[in-house]
Amino acid sequence: MEVGYVYDPIYLQHDTGGHVENVKRLEAIISHLEQTGLKQQLTHIKPRAATIEELSLVHHKQYISHIQDAAQRGGGWLDADTVMSPDSYEAAIYSAGGVLRATEAVMDGEVDSTFALVRPPGHHATSQRAMGFCLFNNIAIAAKYALAKYKLERILIIDFDVHHGNGTQAAFYDNPQVLYTSTHEYPFYPGTGGIDETGVGEAKGTTVNIPLPAGCGDAEYLSVFEQIIVPAARRFNPRLILVSAGYDTHWADGLALMQVSVTGFSQMVRIIKGLADELCGGRLVFTLEGGYNLAALAASVKATFDVLLGNTDIEDPLGQSPHRFPAPSITPLIKAIKEIHNLV
Ligand SMILES: [Zn+2]
Numbered sequence: 001m002e003v004g005y006v007y008d009p010i011y012l013q014h015d016t017g018g019h020v021e022n023v024k025r026l027e028a029i030i031s032h033l034e035q036t037g038l039k040q041q042l043t044h045i046k047p048r049a050a051t052i053e054e055l056s057l058v059h060h061k062q063y064i065s066h067i068q069d070a071a072q073r074g075g076g077w078l079d080a081d082t083v084m085s086p087d088s089y090e091a092a093i094y095s096a097g098g099v100l101r102a103t104e105a106v107m108d109g110e111v112d113s114t115f116a117l118v119r120p121p122g123h124h125a126t127s128q129r130a131m132g133f134c135l136f137n138n139i140a141i142a143a144k145y146a147l148a149k150y151k152l153e154r155i156l157i158i159d160f161d162v163h164h165g166n167g168t169q170a171a172f173y174d175n176p177q178v179l180y181t182s183t184h185e186y187p188f189y190p191g192t193g194g195i196d197e198t199g200v201g202e203a204k205g206t207t208v209n210i211p212l213p214a215g216c217g218d219a220e221y222l223s224v225f226e227q228i229i230v231p232a233a234r235r236f237n238p239r240l241i242l243v244s245a246g247y248d249t250h251w252a253d254g255l256a257l258m259q260v261s262v263t264g265f266s267q268m269v270r271i272i273k274g275l276a277d278e279l280c281g282g283r284l285v286f287t288l289e290g291g292y293n294l295a296a297l298a299a300s301v302k303a304t305f306d307v308l309l310g311n312t313d314i315e316d317p318l319g320q321s322p323h324r325f326p327a328p329s330i331t332p333l334i335k336a337i338k339e340i341h342n343l344v
Contacts, residue, residue: 003308004043004111005033006098011119014091016083020255020292021119021133029117029288032298036315038305045105045114047098050141055096057144058137058171063128067092067135078130092120092135099142099287106283107150107240113276113308115245115286117301123165123244123289124190132163132190139244139287140171143178146240153177156238158229158272159184160221160265161246161289162256164193168244169207176203179236181229183221183249185256186211195337208232208341212333214257215325218264221249225271227334231343233275240283241276247291247300251321255292259321262296266303266314273307284308 007030012023033039055064070076071089078084095118102114122139124132143155157172159165159182169192172178176199184193199207210224233241251259276284286304291297296318303314338344 001113001308001310002043002111003041003305004045004102004105004114005305006045006047006102006114006116006118008047008094008098010047010091010094013087014120015085015087019083021121024294025291025297026117026119028294028298029301032302033305036302038302041309042305043111045101047094047101047118049093050096050100050136054100054141054145055093055136058127058140060128067130082130082133082135084135088120088135095120095122096136096138096141099138099285100145102285102287103142103146103242106285107146112282113284115301115304115308117288119288121289122287123159123161123168124163125167126170134167137167137171139242140168142285142287143172143242147177152239154179154236154238156233156236156241157181157244158241159244159246160249160268161244162249162253162258163189163246163290164209165244166190166192169193169197172203173207174200174203176206179206179208179232179238181208181210181232183210183212183224185214185258188256195340198340205341208337210337212330213328215259215328216330217251217259217321217327218261218267220327220330221260221264222267223330223334225268228337228343230271230275232341233279237279239280240285241272241280243272243284243286244289245286245304246289247297250291250293250296250300252293252296252318253291255290257325259323259325259327261320262299262303262316262318263314265300266307269304269307
């Protein structure tokens with residue numbers, strides 16, 4: 001398997017100082033991939049800048065100018081969570097462009113699968129609002145671009161970040177060509193992602209939300225993948241799978257209260273890779289969203305690459321959750337979601 005990764009030091013120019021979403025995240029990932037020798041097994045893909053036209057597939061032109069102007073004025077806070085530095089606009093257009101290149105590399109057959117190691121992240125950004133550390137919605141832009149450029153009939157987006165990808169959901173809420181599935185802690189930031197949010201018009205049923213109570217771990221996530229995401233994906237039959245890979249679902253992450261381990265992430269990725277192999281010729285693109293415990297983030301990203309490469313020996317240096325909370329029962333929730341989406 002040839003696996004590509006997108007990375008460029010431009011992503012470190014988005015300088016958020018002591019903010020939890022900072023340059024140390026990508027530095028930790030790259031240094032771990034180097035130290036473990038994994039980087040040598042990967043094909044480097046250089047990102048490009050997304051054009052205004054490409055950003056406009058998801059964002060209003062006025063909003064794009066607003067972000068560009070904010071950077072030119074020296075940056076600052078866009079909302080209570082989201083901060084910019086003078087070079088953040090440049091980093092953000094390369095972040096969006098990095099996911100575009102990752103998608104092109106897979107669609108053009110340069111590599112089998114890719115992981116875009118980018119920041120700022122994207123899944124909270126809406127058409128006209130920055131939020132949740134996100135400026136442009138990288139994965140939504142890539143999905144719209146792939147639909148248009150490669151004339152794909154259907155794309156599946158799987159979002160396992162611990163937060164709901166409200167921006168991505170909104171971008172495709174009325175678009176039957178994109179199935180958006182999200183597992184997320186709920187109720188939690190940003191507040192959206194209830195089971196009854198399923199899409200509108202012809203797109204009814206193409207948003208599948210799996211709002212999970214705090215405390216879910218590997219077993220709960222695997223049940224959800226096997227019982228909801230796999231059958232929903234098979235029924236939708238995508239031509240390409242994009243993944244919002246957020247590792248703030250890890251038990252050691254300080255931003256949320258889930259209990260997934262590195263091993264758990266590797267099992268989810270194995271299921272996702274299995275779906276890509278079965279349904280769409282293996283075409284699979286990951287993009288980095290959250291993940292704020294540096295050791296957990298680096299080990300989880302490495303485990304993701306290991307699965308994509310077909311390596312079977314998965315290192316989990318942090319081990320299983322010490323179970324700060326008892327795992328909740330989610331059987332009734334799974335049943336309710338299966339009923340809403342007619343998954344039997
Ligand atoms: Zn997150």
